[in-house]
Amino acid sequence: MEVGTLVRVPDAPQAAPDQAGLYQIPVPFERIGMDLIGPLERSARGHRFALVLVDYATRYPEAVALRNISAKSVAEALFRIISRVGIPKEILTDQGTAFMSRTVRELYELLGIKSIRTSVYHPQTDGLVKRFNRTLKTMIRKFVHEDAKNWDKWLEPLLFAVREVPQASTGFSPFELLYGRQPRGVLDVLREAWEEGPSDSKNEIQYVLDLRTKLHTLGRLSMENLLQAQDRQSRLYNRGTRLRNFAPGDKVLVLLPTSSSKLLAKWQGPFEVTRRMGDLNYEVVRTDRGGARQIYHLNLLKKWSEVEPVMLATAVSGEEDLGPEVGTKFQSLTLAPGGDHLSPSKLTDVARLQTEFIDVFSPLPGRTNLIQHHIETEPGVVVRSRPYRLPEHKKKIVQAELESMLEMGVIEESHSDWASPIVLVPKTDGSVRFCVDYRKVNAVSKFDAYPMPRVDELLDRLGTARFYSTLDLTKGYWQIPLSPLSKEKTAFTTPFGLHQFVTLPFGLFGAPATFQRLMDRILRPHAAYAAANLDDIIIYSQDWQRHMVHLRAVLRALRGAGLTANPKKCAIGRVEVRYLGFHLGHGQVRPQISKTAAVATCPRPKTKKE
Numbered sequence: 001m002e003v004g005t006l007v008r009v010p011d012a013p014q015a016a017p018d019q020a021g022l023y024q025i026p027v028p029f030e031r032i033g034m035d036l037i038g039p040l041e042r043s044a045r046g047h048r049f050a051l052v053l054v055d056y057a058t059r060y061p062e063a064v065a066l067r068n069i070s071a072k073s074v075a076e077a078l079f080r081i082i083s084r085v086g087i088p089k090e091i092l093t094d095q096g097t098a099f100m101s102r103t104v105r106e107l108y109e110l111l112g113i114k115s116i117r118t119s120v121y122h123p124q125t126d127g128l129v130k131r132f133n134r135t136l137k138t139m140i141r142k143f144v145h146e147d148a149k150n151w152d153k154w155l156e157p158l159l160f161a162v163r164e165v166p167q168a169s170t171g172f173s174p175f176e177l178l179y180g181r182q183p184r185g186v187l188d189v190l191r192e193a194w195e196e197g198p199s200d201s202k203n204e205i206q207y208v209l210d211l212r213t214k215l216h217t218l219g220r221l222s223m224e225n226l227l228q229a230q231d232r233q234s235r236l237y238n239r240g241t242r243l244r245n246f247a248p249g250d251k252v253l254v255l256l257p258t259s260s261s262k263l264l265a266k267w268q269g270p271f272e273v274t275r276r277m278g279d280l281n282y283e284v285v286r287t288d289r290g291g292a293r294q295i296y297h298l299n300l301l302k303k304w305s306e307v308e309p310v311m312l313a314t315a316v317s318g319e320e321d322l323g324p325e326v327g328t329k330f331q332s333l334t335l336a337p338g339g340d341h342l343s344p345s346k347l348t349d350v351a352r353l354q355t356e357f358i359d360v361f362s363p364l365p366g367r368t369n370l371i372q373h374h375i376e377t378e379p380g381v382v383v384r385s386r387p388y389r390l391p392e393h394k395k396k397i398v399q400a401e402l403e404s405m406l407e408m409g410v411i412e413e414s415h416s417d418w419a420s421p422i423v424l425v426p427k428t429d430g431s432v433r434f435c436v437d438y439r440k441v442n443a444v445s446k447f448d449a450y451p452m453p454r455v456d457e458l459l460d461r462l463g464t465a466r467f468y469s470t471l472d473l474t475k476g477y478w479q480i481p482l483s484p485l486s487k488e489k490t491a492f493t494t495p496f497g498l499h500q501f502v503t504l505p506f507g508l509f510g511a512p513a514t515f516q517r518l519m520d521r522i523l524r525p526h527a528a529y530a531a532a533n534l535d536d537i538i539i540y541s542q543d544w545q546r547h548m549v550h551l552r553a554v555l556r557a558l559r560g561a562g563l564t565a566n567p568k569k570c571a572i573g574r575v576e577v578r579y580l581g582f583h584l585g586h587g588q589v590r591p592q593i594s595k596t597a598a599v600a601t602c603p604r605p606k607t608k609k610e
Contacts, residue, residue, distance in 0.1 A: 030089035031056045031116075033129035034078070036069050036096065037137060040151060047152040051077040052136065054129045056092075059167040060085070060174035061132055061159055065152035071101035078107065085178075092116045092126050119281070119297040121255070121265065135162070160185075169229035244298060246273045246282055251304035254284060254296055270304035342573055349548055350572050357555045359564075364408060365478040365503075366564040370521065373504045373514045375486040376446040383440045387493040388421045394432070397424065398494055401434040410478050414500035416488035435507060436492045442509035450513035458531055462584055465540035467547040468577040471554070472569035476535030477511055479563050480504040480518060522557050530554050537565075538579055547573065 033056065038049030047065035051074060054061050062085065064077040082088075091108070093099040095117050108115050118125040139158050140151050163175040164185045175183045246252060251270040258266055274283045280298045285291055342350065354361060390398065405411045420441060424432040462468070473479065481503055482490065490501040490508070504511055512534060519532040529550040530539045539554050541547035551572070558565065571577055576585030 031092065032088045032090070033092045033126050034099070035093065035126065035129045035133055036066075036074070036098065037133045038066075038069070040137075040140070041148045043152045044149045045152060050136075050152075050155065051081075052129060052133055053078075053081055054132050055085075055174070055178075056128060058174045058177035059128075059170060060178050061136075061162055063136065063155055063159055065155055069098050071098050071103035074098045074101075075103050075107050078104070082111070087111050088113060090114045090116055092118070092129075094118045094123055094126060095120070119295070119300070121257070121300065122297045244303070246276070246301065246303070248273055248275055252282075252284065253302045253304050255300045255302075267302060273301075346544060346573060349544075353548065353551065353555075353572065354567075356552075357559065360555050360559050361567040361570065362564040363474060363566060363568070364564065365410070365473075365475045366562045367409075367481060367503070368479055368518065368562045369481075370561050371514065371518045372481050372483045373486065373508075373511065374483040375441070375489045375508065375510070377441070377444045377489065381444045382417050383444065383489075384417065384419045385421050385437070385440055387419075387495075388423060388437075390422075390424075390495060394424055395495055397432060398422070398434065399496060402494065402496060402499065408478070410503050411499045411501050412487075414488065414491045414498045416491035416498065416500055418489050418491045419498065420490075420492045422492050422494055436490070436505060438490075438505075438507045438509075441489060442507075445509045448510035448513035450517050452512065452516055453531065453533055455533070458533065459582060459584075461531065462538065462540050462579070465542060465584075466575065467541050467544060468571070468574050468579070468584060469539045469547070469551050470571045470574075470577055470579060471537040471539070471558075471565040473535040473537070474564045474566040477504040477506055477515060480514060518561075522561050522563075523554070526550070526554055526557065536579065538577075544573070 033054050035052050036049055037052055040048055040050070042048050043065070045065075046067045049066040049069050051064045051066055052061065053063070062081045064080060066073050066077060089112075091113055093115070098104065099115075099117070105115070107113075123130055136158070139161075140154070143154055143158060160183075164173050164183045166173050170177060173182065250273045252273055253267040253269040254271055255265050256268045268288075271284045271286060274285055274293060277283055277295050281295050282298065282301060283293050283295050284301070285293055402411070418441070421437050423435050423437050425435050426432055482501060487500050487502060490505055491498055492500070504514065515534055516532075519534070519537070523530050523532055523537070529541055529546075530537065532538070537554065539547070539550050541550050574585070576583065578584075
């Protein structure tokens with residue numbers, strides 16, 4: 001009888017939960033959305049902000065330029081707009097300081113306006129006015145690029161241009177839905193000048209009757225178009241959604257800003273759900289705030305699962321010989337930092353890619369079976385050099401390096417006639433690099449004339465791409481095995497004995513040629529979107545979808561060759577990347593600042609001798 005323990009592991013703490021669906025919300029004609037844009041460039045009249053309103057029924061926009069966004073300025077601008085279009089019943093805003101002020105709240109109470117606010121960190125609720133903000137800022141930027149100081153003077157003409165054109169969701173212009181007639185615009189004036197025809201005259205009674213009929217017709221047609229647009233948008237949004245429900249007492253994680261930065265958020269908790277507030281909102285008790293209760297949208301919540309062990313007993317009739325036990329090492333993979341520009345969906349793609357190729361992203365070197373390195377030397381020649389003197393305090397470093405290489409299977413003990421000395425080369429970070437002085441071995445070795453790629457030609461191919469990924473192979477040379485006859489020629493002496501390499505060491509004459517030959521062989525089917533300069537591989541694409549396809553193809557090729565990449569030195573899905581001493585991105589190829597700093601900071605010669 002064998003007894004095992006099965007553990008249900010909850011979702012990863014920072015994994016994205018299933019999103020709630022997009023539901024049609026019945027909106028009366030009296031609801032408007034309100035928001036602020038800015039700061040913009042200060043105009044000649046001192047305006048830097050704008051108060052923007054959009055009517056949910058007709059999509060009719062209003063905007064007023066402001067010098068500041070104090071509560072008094074916002075309240076006065078809102079009242080000016082209300083004096084033109086009437087008092088709304090509901091105003092939807094975010095939780096900005098100006099909208100939450102006592103002055104604006106008293107104005108709402110005085111005029112009988114109900115205030116509706118978006119959920120915390122969920123501006124999508126007020127998406128109509130947020131989207132118009134983007135449209136308005138784009139129009140201002142393109143229209144006044146030569147006279148930015150007068151952007152506020154052109155605000156009304158730009159609003160008129162938006163009001164007189166049909167809106168995508170309603171199918172009619174906002175002006176026509178609000179006033180029941182199509183406005184007389186600039187194009188109408190030009191057409192009238194061309195036609196110069198007599199205008200039709202109507203009496204007052206006939207005009208009012210026609211206007212009433214037209215308003216009824218426009219209202220009915222606009223509602224039909226709105227329902228069709230909402231249905232189309234909800235189908236598009238709800239494709240990847242799933243309905244989730246929480247009951248009072250359930251434990252949930254809440255997506256909250258981190259303590260270090262308000263712009264970064266992570267899942268925190270668990271907290272307890274106390275009650276349901278509608279279809280998509282829940283009240284949660286914040287134990288980290290002394291039991292304060294706060295309402296959160298469903299998309300900000302994720303179910304918390306307790307880890308409960310379950311006992312499982314199975315009867316085994318006999319024992320099966322499974323061979324020697326193999327220890328499994330679990331690795332925590334972390335790619336090189338710098339992917340903050342990626343959207344959540346792109347970050348999810350990168351995480352899935354990392355999980356799919358967890359065997360390729362490894363800090364341990366692999367071992368290819370596609371090629372072997374052979375050291376061809378002059379017949380009858382044996383190189384035997386005396387070891388260099390090694391300081392006593394560096395012997396521990398050498399011993400640690402030997403133990404590490406023996407554990408990885410890179411070296412083995414040797415009985416060779418050959419012997420080369422070791423040297424410890426200091427790195428820029430203060431540590432040392434373990435090297436073998438193979439200069440005498442290289443002097444009697446045959447030269448391999450395999451060409452290396454030209455950096456200038458490679459950069460010409462990379463400059464126009466939009467997405468880049470770089471892969472740095474884990475101790476690249478050590479992933480190529482040596483031929484049996486070449487191992488003894490790599491023997492080296494240390495205070496701890498004689499050892500020889502099993503894989504390709506650094507410093508050999510033909511090592512770069514052998515390694516480049518292997519990389520060209522692996523990447524030849526992917527030459528349209530991948531290249532390599534020794535162990536530095538780069539994948540480049542014009543869009544994200546193709547980049548993921550190209551990246552998977554290259555990683556499969558590396559897996560088939562038995563190679564691994566160091567995850568801490570890999571950069572996935574970047575719009576800017578450093579490669580071969582250059583900075584690539586946005587269609588440009590620039591030298592790295594660190595490479596040109598010596599020239600830029602070099603003092604100007606002051607004498608003829610200098």
